[in-house]
Amino acid sequence: MAANLTPVEEAIAHLLNKAPVIEGTQVLPLTESLGRILAQGYQVPADVPPADNSAVDGYALRVEDYTAGQPLTISDRIPAGSAPSPLKPGTAARIFTGSEVPAGADTVIMQERVEVTDNGIVISAEVKPDQNIRRRGQDLAEGSLALAKGTKIRAQEMGLLASIGVAEVTVMKKLRVAILSTGDELVDPGMPLGPGQIYNTNRFTLLGLLAEAGCDVVLCETLRDERDLTRETLERAASKADLIITSGGVSVGEEDHVRAVLEEAGELSLWRMAIKPGKPLAFGSISGTPVLGLPGNPAAVLVTFLIVGMPYIRTCQGRLQVYPVGQPLPSMFEVTSPSVRKEFVRARTETADDNTRVNAFSNQSSGVLSSACWASGLAVVPEHTTVAEGDTLTFYPFTELLS
Ligand code: AMP
Ligand code: MG
Numbered sequence: 001m002a003a004n005l006t007p008v009e010e011a012i013a014h015l016l017n018k019a020p021v022i023e024g025t026q027v028l029p030l031t032e033s034l035g036r037i038l039a040q041g042y043q044v045p046a047d048v049p050p051a052d053n054s055a056v057d058g059y060a061l062r063v064e065d066y067t068a069g070q071p072l073t074i075s076d077r078i079p080a081g082s083a084p085s086p087l088k089p090g091t092a093a094r095i096f097t098g099s100e101v102p103a104g105a106d107t108v109i110m111q112e113r114v115e116v117t118d119n120g121i122v123i124s125a126e127v128k129p130d131q132n133i134r135r136r137g138q139d140l141a142e143g144s145l146a147l148a149k150g151t152k153i154r155a156q157e158m159g160l161l162a163s164i165g166v167a168e169v170t171v172m173k174k175l176r177v178a179i180l181s182t183g184d185e186l187v188d189p190g191m192p193l194g195p196g197q198i199y200n201t202n203r204f205t206l207l208g209l210l211a212e213a214g215c216d217v218v219l220c221e222t223l224r225d226e227r228d229l230t231r232e233t234l235e236r237a238a239s240k241a242d243l244i245i246t247s248g249g250v251s252v253g254e255e256d257h258v259r260a261v262l263e264e265a266g267e268l269s270l271w272r273m274a275i276k277p278g279k280p281l282a283f284g285s286i287s288g289t290p291v292l293g294l295p296g297n298p299a300a301v302l303v304t305f306l307i308v309g310m311p312y313i314r315t316c317q318g319r320l321q322v323y324p325v326g327q328p329l330p331s332m333f334e335v336t337s338p339s340v341r342k343e344f345v346r347a348r349t350e351t352a353d354d355n356t357r358v359n360a361f362s363n364q365s366s367g368v369l370s371s372a373c374w375a376s377g378l379a380v381v382p383e384h385t386t387v388a389e390g391d392t393l394t395f396y397p398f399t400e401l402l403s
Contacts, residue, residue, distance in 0.1 A: 007274050011273045012308055022175050022317060030166060033158060041149045047136050049134060049138065058095060059093065061127075062089070062107075063106055076093035077094040078096070084102035093105065152214070174216045176242045188200055223246075234261055238289035242316065258293045263284075266291065280293075306344075324396050324400045325396075332360075336386055338386050348376040358379045377397040377399075
């Protein structure tokens with residue numbers, strides 16, 4: 001029934017409202033900071049670059065000193081890493097990429113445009129001020145904010161921090177997330193399958209997702225479908241983690257104990273969302289630790305983790321950017337029967353004749369995980385909407401959903 005399904009945005013807002021930002025910070029060498037979240041902003045202590053420098057190998061001169069066709073003598077040679085003396089009036093200085101431009105020079109001519117003669121250099125290009133000079137502070141100006149608190153450190157942020165001389169960074173502690181997969185039918189890969197059994201897929205999907213999301217994982221044993229055991233296991237996990245993510249056991253069957261235990265022994269603040277796949281998603285807490293109860297079906301686990309779990313995790317991580325950014329793209333597929341649930345279609349972009357469109361995997365069953373391996377992201381089909389070929393849909397690449 002649509003009536004008791006919480007709309008996706010409302011459900012996410014509910015979760016974010018209850019998301020505690022992790023307490024505690026850590027100081028790490030910059031070399032170990034990749035993927036971590038800045039716990040403070042970083043100001044620029046001094047201009048980057050610290051001085052005007054040459055963008056090319058060539059010759060520095062003052063435009064005023066130059067007369068077309070007249071050679072200019074070379075009075076100095078400035079290797080990178082040296083402090084240049086002021087340029088002698090009426091001369092040029094040999095200069096290299098990254099060398100500081102000497103005081104008195106106002107342009108640099110690239111060496112390819114210069115002929116070196118016995119009487120000095122002759123230039124075969126237009127000579128005007130400001131050529132090939134990288135100005136002091138053009139990258140980062142002293143006193144400005146280089147990076148804000150809550151920024152995730154990617155390779156480029158590591159480089160930027162290094163460029164302002166930072167050797168150690170203060171980052172947020174990692175979120176510890178316990179993974180609990182439920183189901184009597186589950187067997188770990190590596191073991192033979194008995195009748196009625198399947199391999200525990202979600203445990204590994206979640207392990208990978210959480211690692212990519214920059215969390216520490218507390219991996220729990222696969223949980224049998226028993227009420228008391230479910231409660232005990234959840235309570236034990238609560239003492240070891242900042243967040244518990246379960247899979248399965250949140251539906252309406254009498255063997256679905258996770259939701260029931262949250263209701264009985266903890267708190268259940270949300271259950272059932274207007275999302276496809278993943279309707280039975282539950283959220284609550286046990287012993288004060290938040291619990292995100294994902295559905296059991298493997299593709300629904302991936303989708304609900306990315307769409308609902310990631311904004312929650314980012315908030316707990318103290319991230320600046322919580323929501324993914326989608327791209328509007330024309331659809332290559334049709335949806336003829338509108339759903340009361342917002343659908344996240346496993347999809348990928350395809351480009352032909354310079355035209356990029358989004359295509360859907362043929363089988364969108366919540367049990368079909370191969371769809372997600374074929375796909376490069378999720379396309380959104382809003383509630384009560386039919387889609388015709390060429391209609392614009394929002395597409396979220398997996399990299400964006402998990403960044
Ligand atoms: P449930 O919500 O527990 O009824 O699970 C829904 C469906 O997902 C059932 O077909 C389960 O067998 C399947 N399922 C649940 N957990 C897993 C898992 N960890 N790996 C693979 N399939 C699962
Ligand atoms: Mg189950």
